[in-house]
Amino acid sequence: MNQNQFDLAALIAAWEPAREQLSIQVEHLNHYYGDGEMRKQVLFDNCLKIRQGEIVIMTGPSGSGKTTLLTLIGTLRSVQEGSLQVIGSELNGVSAGTTTELRKKIGFIFQAHNLFESLTAFQNVSMSTELQGIASDLARPRIEATLRRLGLGQRVHYKPKSLSGGQKQRVAIARGIIHEPRLILADEPTAALDAESGREVVTIFQELAREQNCTILIVTHDNRILDVADRIINMVDGRIHSNVLVKRNATLCQILNGFPIFRDLTPQAISQVADKIDMRRYPIGSEIIRQGEMGQEFFVIGSGEVDIEVDGVQVNRLSQGAFFGEVSLVKQQPRNATVRARTDVVCFLLSKDEFQSVLDSSTTFEEELRKAIFSRQ
Amino acid sequence: MKTAVPLAWKNLTHDRRRLAVAVGGIAFAVLLMFQQRGFNHALFDSTVEIVRELDCDLIMVNPARFALTNEIRFPTSWLEVAGSQSGVDSVEPLFMENLAARLRRDGKRARPIRVLGFNLDRPVLLDSRHEILSQINELREPNTALIDRLSKSSYGFELSANAEFPQLGELNGSRIRLVGTFQSGRDFAHEGNLLMSAENFETYFRYRGGDPLSLVDLGLVKVRAGTRTEEVLQSLRATLTNSVAVMTRQQFIDKEIAFWARNTPIGVIFMIGTLMGFVVGVIICYQILANDIAEHLGEFATLKAMGYGNKFFFALVIRQAVYLGLLGFIPGLGFSWLLFEFNAGMTGLLMQLSIPRVATILMATLSMCVVSGLLALRKLLAADPASLF
Numbered sequence: 001m002n003q004n005q006f007d008l009a010a011l012i013a014a015w016e017p018a019r020e021q022l023s024i025q026v027e028h029l030n031h032y033y034g035d036g037e038m039r040k041q042v043l044f045d046n047c048l049k050i051r052q053g054e055i056v057i058m059t060g061p062s063g064s065g066k067t068t069l070l071t072l073i074g075t076l077r078s079v080q081e082g083s084l085q086v087i088g089s090e091l092n093g094v095s096a097g098t099t100t101e102l103r104k105k106i107g108f109i110f111q112a113h114n115l116f117e118s119l120t121a122f123q124n125v126s127m128s129t130e131l132q133g134i135a136s137d138l139a140r141p142r143i144e145a146t147l148r149r150l151g152l153g154q155r156v157h158y159k160p161k162s163l164s165g166g167q168k169q170r171v172a173i174a175r176g177i178i179h180e181p182r183l184i185l186a187d188e189p190t191a192a193l194d195a196e197s198g199r200e201v202v203t204i205f206q207e208l209a210r211e212q213n214c215t216i217l218i219v220t221h222d223n224r225i226l227d228v229a230d231r232i233i234n235m236v237d238g239r240i241h242s243n244v245l246v247k248r249n250a251t252l253c254q255i256l257n258g259f260p261i262f263r264d265l266t267p268q269a270i271s272q273v274a275d276k277i278d279m280r281r282y283p284i285g286s287e288i289i290r291q292g293e294m295g296q297e298f299f300v301i302g303s304g305e306v307d308i309e310v311d312g313v314q315v316n317r318l319s320q321g322a323f324f325g326e327v328s329l330v331k332q333q334p335r336n337a338t339v340r341a342r343t344d345v346v347c348f349l350l351s352k353d354e355f356q357s358v359l360d361s362s363t364t365f366e367e368e369l370r371k372a373i374f375s376r377q
Numbered sequence: 378m379k380t381a382v383p384l385a386w387k388n389l390t391h392d393r394r395r396l397a398v399a400v401g402g403i404a405f406a407v408l409l410m411f412q413q414r415g416f417n418h419a420l421f422d423s424t425v426e427i428v429r430e431l432d433c434d435l436i437m438v439n440p441a442r443f444a445l446t447n448e449i450r451f452p453t454s455w456l457e458v459a460g461s462q463s464g465v466d467s468v469e470p471l472f473m474e475n476l477a478a479r480l481r482r483d484g485k486r487a488r489p490i491r492v493l494g495f496n497l498d499r500p501v502l503l504d505s506r507h508e509i510l511s512q513i514n515e516l517r518e519p520n521t522a523l524i525d526r527l528s529k530s531s532y533g534f535e536l537s538a539n540a541e542f543p544q545l546g547e548l549n550g551s552r553i554r555l556v557g558t559f560q561s562g563r564d565f566a567h568e569g570n571l572l573m574s575a576e577n578f579e580t581y582f583r584y585r586g587g588d589p590l591s592l593v594d595l596g597l598v599k600v601r602a603g604t605r606t607e608e609v610l611q612s613l614r615a616t617l618t619n620s621v622a623v624m625t626r627q628q629f630i631d632k633e634i635a636f637w638a639r640n641t642p643i644g645v646i647f648m649i650g651t652l653m654g655f656v657v658g659v660i661i662c663y664q665i666l667a668n669d670i671a672e673h674l675g676e677f678a679t680l681k682a683m684g685y686g687n688k689f690f691f692a693l694v695i696r697q698a699v700y701l702g703l704l705g706f707i708p709g710l711g712f713s714w715l716l717f718e719f720n721a722g723m724t725g726l727l728m729q730l731s732i733p734r735v736a737t738i739l740m741a742t743l744s745m746c747v748v749s750g751l752l753a754l755r756k757l758l759a760a761d762p763a764s765l766f
Contacts, residue, residue: 076763103684114679118391123382
């Protein structure tokens with residue numbers, strides 16, 4: 001526990017994925033159903049970045065637009081407004097041919113197994129390898145191995161009629177992952193499975209993510225598998241309500257928990273705060289805040305050291321894990337000091353508005369803060 | 378990909394009971410088409426069957442005679458003119474009476490019958506069974522004739538295989554002795570046939586003119602071996618000019634069929650019947666294919682999501698349609714054959730299942746299935762993978 005507590009280096013490294021590392025990039029995506037008078041907006045200005053190899057769990061009430069978003073990402077619907085890039089291709093205005101090619105790089109796992117009753121488990125999975133043009137002598141051992149791994153070693157040549165619901169779903173999963181897709185889109189993949197099979201499935205997902213850098217997007221209400229998520233997205237009324245990188249959030253929560261002013265927040269509230277935090281880099285010698293300006297952000301130092309200067313005189317030095325900038329925000333006053341990067345500095349910061357909303361949402365927090373500020377004076 | 382999953386075949390044959398129903402439906406449509414085409418062909422075939430049986434290369438006929446039933450004749454003397462042409466081996470007359478010939482058995486009504494008269498020394502029918510040749514001596518007797526086994530039973534004669542001959546009757550009021558049978562067939566203008574010597578023909582049809590045999594219905598020309606039929610045809614045409622028309626047997630057959638096809642609604646009626654069969658087949662086939670697609674819409678949509686393109690689905694549905702067509706065609710052909718045999722027995726019409734005709738119906742069956750496949754394909758292409766989530 002302790003060794004993870006301030007794994008800030010990893011946190012910083014993971015913060016800003018390079019563009020080519022992005023598997024999905026959604027920018028200002030709107031979507032509408034119907035035409036004319038009946039036109040109804042279902043997605044509102046959604047932005048989202050998902051890195052390769054992330055396991056994303058998407059939740060939200062039905063009608064929240066998560067399925068629409070999933071089908072848009074899966075190229076099953078055409079993008080109307082905004083930008084959507086999947087595996088490096090822009091989907092807005094994409095040609096049918098590109099769509100078909102792109103679909104081959106995606107693995108789909110649907111809530112219904114959708115297996116052909118007339119084909120055996122093996123043949124159903126072969127439909128995928130054939131499409132990919134994998135030679136049958138190469139495909140055969142691969143299909144058998146995958147089915148075996150999903151606990152279907154004894155059922156390879158059974159038809160769906162002779163398989164249980166869970167077994168059928170596992171065949172469908174085998175079909176969805178056999179071609180080692182770059183992206184897996186799964187809709188309630190574990191809903192039909194018992195705990196053990198469900199665990200086996202998510203374990204396979206984890207392995208695919210880890211070994212093949214495969215991005216996995218799961219729409220689910222199954223909280224038994226939440227632990228595998230790198231990111232949890234919650235959608236409400238067509239908007240991404242929250243988009244949380246679980247590990248980052250946990251680390252940030254731990255950091256925030258280290259400060260007396262955040263300590264009394266509920267885990268949910270503190271997680272929300274962590275969620276709003278951004279990261280910024282400052283080169284050595286640069287001013288992070290300047291005395292006399294109106295404050296815009298609250299800062300936590302991720303790495304490096306800063307000097308606090310009042311009227312050009314250094315009064316203090318802060319290092320990794322320390323925070324500053326809150327006084328001006330709370331008191332609505334200009335900055336009372338200049339903060340200068342003594343080394344290259346990475347800061348986690350919370351904007352004034354977000355800070356204020358957190359402040360408003362929690363009287364305890366505000367009181368704590370006032371106390372902290374008071375005690376500092 | 379020879380090890381590819383045969384999805385079309387698997388889907389089609391997965392549910393045996395439904396496959397049986399499907400095949401039955403297609404077979405029914407095939408049967409309908411075969412019947413309609415069969416009757417159509419039978420009527421035409423029967424009409425020209427007598428011409429097919431003539432042992433000749435070229436046929437001479439009055440140019441005004443637009444069909445066999447149109448009894449316009451030409452002077453027999455033209456046969457000698459033709460016979461003297463180089464390249465002609467022989468010219469034989471064929472006398473025919475239809476409208477004026479009435480055959481009657483005691484206690485029955487007199488019915489029209491076609492009477493063919495020919496020179497006994499030079500039989501003009503191909504007579505593949507050697508029935509005529511073996512009975513030629515009986516025909517030399519006065520007032521004798523052979524009767525077509527396939528003649529209508531309402532004449533009242535016993536015509537079964539083990540019937541005893543002679544049987545007595547009346548032809549145009551004169552006694553006639555039927556000494557045996559031969560086989561030709563009837564058509565919609567003729568209910569039966571009698572075959573007799575030219576001499577006997579003369580005695581029965583005195584009214585044909587001063588000399589009943591001075592007018593002939595058909596002149597049957599045989600070309601000398603080693604001579605090209607086309608050359609003889611041209612030289613005969615040049616000699617006979619407009620007095621007598623000369624044509625090959627096939628030309629004569631084509632002309633005869635063209636007359637019946639053009640001047641009677643037979644062709645149209647049976648074409649409509651065939652189209653009905655085709656449409657029934659399209660509907661049945663479409664139902665089966667569309668049903669199959671509807672039931673597997675989720676699976677097909679999944680394939681679409683996986684990246685299968687329209688080409689695949691096109692091939693899939695067409696393949697399924699073709700399989701269905703072939704599977705339905707085989708029993709359809711079998712049943713048709715049985716029904717043809719039954720019909721031929723019932724009507725005396727020639728019901729023939731020749732290879733080109735079977736091939737035609739096979740093509741019709743396949744196109745029927747492909748058409749319905751294309752109709753059903755629209756359903757499949759409309760399958761929306763987005764609806765799967």
